[in-house]
Amino acid sequence: MVEAASASLYSRAENAARTIRSRTGTDARIALVLGSGLGGFAEDFDEAVRLPYREIPGFVSSTAQGHAGSLVAGKVDGVPVLAMQGRVHYYEGYSLEEVTFPIRAFKLLGINTLILTNAAGGVDVQLSQGSLMVISDHLNFMGVNPLRGPNDERFGPRFPDLTEVYSRELQELVVEESRALGITARRGVYAALAGPSYETPAEIHMLRAFAADAVGMSTVPEAIVARHMGMKVLGISCITNMAAGISATPINHEEVMETGERVREMFTQLLRRIITKAPTSLT
Ligand code: HPA
DSSP, rough: OOOOOOOOOOHHHHHHHHHHHHHHOOOOOOOOOOOOOOOGGGGGEEEEEEEEEEGSTTTTOOOSSOOOOEEEEEEEEEEEEEEEEEOGGGGTTTOOOHHHHHHHHHHHTOOOEEEEEEEEEESSTTTTOOOOEEEEEEEEEEEEOOOOSSOTTTTOOOSSOTTTTHHHHHHHHHHHHHHHHHOOOOEHHHEEESSOOOHHHHHHHHHHHTTEEEEEESSSHHHHHHHTOOOOOEEEEEEEEEETTSSSSSHHHHHHHHHHHHHHHHHHHHHHHHHHHHHOOOO
16 A cells, blocks of 8 residues: 555554565564674574565665665564664664654564664773673764654653663673673663764764763664654664774774674574563563
């Protein structure tokens, strides 16, 4: 069904959810957004059904290298999941409503747990390239909020509380499971900037003074929208490089992608364990 662009966000999200359900038959309660270089996880799904974003009404396509641009429905050790293999970013020129539209559709599909992953620069010197950070909280330095504009109460309240954006229970689960796998995944604060340029050393210095541990250009809009709708959110950053000025070497996207590829096995094992253990019946 073609829906006019003037239709409400809610009815456009319903339309997208209908398409996803009819094309994939998914009954997933967990969805993942796979960040730069991390899309490989969806290649291992059982019974995978792939749906390009361009075939889902309201979804916009990713222009960033390393972001495949498909929704993949499948199973991980018998648990039904839905994954975005690649995300769209604010820096690509899309509005935050467009960037977060898939999350709205997921809610209407019955998703209640959202796992957001990203590639990020390490701001805290204790982090190392190739390590994982569990997001405990965020700093929104994008200069915009995805909830700006009319509010639809069917999604959530006008002034949502953000005291616990990232579920403590899920943070604990990641820390435990990574310990069991012999991976270090410490907790930390993720600062989101609009990009697309990487930061200056002075900006990284400022972010450190503001208690940021990692920096990136995504995740925060999706997390805010998911919490607006009462979803449980888990955020995991793959530290693909040390931030500007922390490391003396210039940052480039190839390095970001390569590190993502290098941690693939560890990342896959961790996500597998989280998916099979995450309680999804509580929201
Ligand atoms: N800064 C911002 N975004 C990033 C970085 C970084 O250093 N690395 C990966 N994404």
